[in-house]
Amino acid sequence: MEAQNKSKLAGLIALASIIVALSSCKKSFLDLRPYTSVSSDVAITNESDMQSALNGAYGNMNSPNLYGRSTPLFGDLVSDNVYISAINSNRYLDFFQINYTVTDANGQGIWQSSYSTILRANNVINSSLQGNENIDQLRGEALAIRGLMYFELVKFFAKPYTVDPNALGVPLILTYDPTLKPQRNTVQEVYAQIEKDFTDAANLMTQDKSSGFFTKWAAKALLARMYQFKGEWDKALTTAEDVINNSGYSLLQLNDVLSFWQNNTDRNDKLEVLFEIVFDATNNIGNSSLPYFFDQSGYGDALATESLYDLYSNTDVRKDLFIVGSPIRGDDVKVVNKFPNTGSADKDEMKVIRMSEVYFIAAEAAFHQNDETTALTYLNAVATERDPGFAGYSSSGQALLNDILLERRKELAFEGHRYWDLVRNNLDVTRVDLANNYPGNVPLVLETTNFHRILPIPQGELDANPNIREQQNPGY
Numbered sequence: 136m137e138a139q140n141k142s143k144l145a146g147l148i149a150l151a152s153i154i155v156a157l158s159s160c161k162k163s164f165l166d167l168r169p170y171t172s173v174s175s176d177v178a179i180t181n182e183s184d185m186q187s188a189l190n191g192a193y194g195n196m197n198s199p200n201l202y203g204r205s206t207p208l209f210g211d212l213v214s215d216n217v218y219i220s221a222i223n224s225n226r227y228l229d230f231f232q233i234n235y236t237v238t239d240a241n242g243q244g245i246w247q248s249s250y251s252t253i254l255r256a257n258n259v260i261n262s263s264l265q266g267n268e269n270i271d272q273l274r275g276e277a278l279a280i281r282g283l284m285y286f287e288l289v290k291f292f293a294k295p296y297t298v299d300p301n302a303l304g305v306p307l308i309l310t311y312d313p314t315l316k317p318q319r320n321t322v323q324e325v326y327a328q329i330e331k332d333f334t335d336a337a338n339l340m341t342q343d344k345s346s347g348f349f350t351k352w353a354a355k356a357l358l359a360r361m362y363q364f365k366g367e368w369d370k371a372l373t374t375a376e377d378v379i380n381n382s383g384y385s386l387l388q389l390n391d392v393l394s395f396w397q398n399n400t401d402r403n404d405k406l407e408v409l410f411e412i413v414f415d416a417t418n419n420i421g422n423s424s425l426p427y428f429f430d431q432s433g434y435g436d437a438l439a440t441e442s443l444y445d446l447y448s449n450t451d452v453r454k455d456l457f458i459v460g461s462p463i464r465g466d467d468v469k470v471v472n473k474f475p476n477t478g479s480a481d482k483d484e485m486k487v488i489r490m491s492e493v494y495f496i497a498a499e500a501a502f503h504q505n506d507e508t509t510a511l512t513y514l515n516a517v518a519t520e521r522d523p524g525f526a527g528y529s530s531s532g533q534a535l536l537n538d539i540l541l542e543r544r545k546e547l548a549f550e551g552h553r554y555w556d557l558v559r560n561n562l563d564v565t566r567v568d569l570a571n572n573y574p575g576n577v578p579l580v581l582e583t584t585n586f587h588r589i590l591p592i593p594q595g596e597l598d599a600n601p602n603i604r605e606q607q608n609p610g611y
Contacts, residue, residue, distance in 0.1 A: 179262040192255035199423040200244030202412040202485045207551030214554040218572045223436040243593040249284045256281040257311040275339030279349040282332030289325045296365045316600040333358040347401035347413035352382035356488045372500035392452045399476040410487045416480035426474035431461045439469040441569035450524030586610025
């Protein structure tokens, strides 16, 4: 079944990419048509239809507006891990300069592609098909996709749950109906739906699949992340430990780190990655991808900050995921080499959730549950495995939390997490200008009170939907 799924996925990603590309900035997400423009009970009449519709949802997540480039890049670029070289192609300067507006194309792309993916997932979820393990699995995967898309949307376009759960979130669309023009739900309501989607998904899915597909344990890992973002630390710890102890997935070990990142195929060995977006020789987005944005043979615009690079000791294996020097940008710049397959026909995958992150979620949750011994155990399980010259942390109190966030920054760099770690902890973003990483027009501090902490609702959406016209985020 998995080989069949992979084959069908390969055949539909290109179509999905074309559909995403054709959705111009003048279109509302409500105008997009997933899979087919008829209702799901007519469109999906058998398992093959259901699989095809689901493949379209998976394919949409490959978009450069989503995991192909924008969503992971934002998390590192708007924080302090990545900067845009003075020699650049004019891409993502709005994010770098923290100067996005209601007509910003990058933010609008995230909005549109997320909702297009949600409508595709709804087509599967709302299907009347019932009755066997395969159907339950496919519906569970669609629920997980929808939960993930709402998780991204509420992060980008709404205040953090830990700041104001009653603030305006994003519109919830739970049925396949492209004509709906809903108001924005609250942050609390959106998170409740995310929790339900991930929980229902985990209960429905029973099949082991490759890392390119959702499984029960990937849904549970993301559920743990969601509890972390809500500050529900008891549930975050219980759920993360469930994944650690019962999933069968193993933590990435020291000798496997470099080969893990050199690998450019989805995995079936349950090593480290629970879910990733797959790009292969046939279905990839080429020079629109995030790795191409780092590659000095590509655009090469994005470079690692000096402040990040300086965090790694010389015995830390992760320091080998950088290249020092560029033939275009100078001998001292730090080039990201975490995605080394840009020049290969078979491209790098984009990790969405991995075991190292689950260990960090457990560490942070245990800390907030006043169990520092457990927190240190989970933290050091990753930290000492990456650096054989490091004896491990022994900190406590605020210093321990700082160490957890520090190790998250080092381990998850260039995967889109850093900004959200600062936001959910209601911390300022403080960039350190070493080696002239930041020119004078780029702010070094993004305070917690700055309205640019979240993106504006795209103007095109406000124009198309009168019910949210008066619900723009403050400041825009």
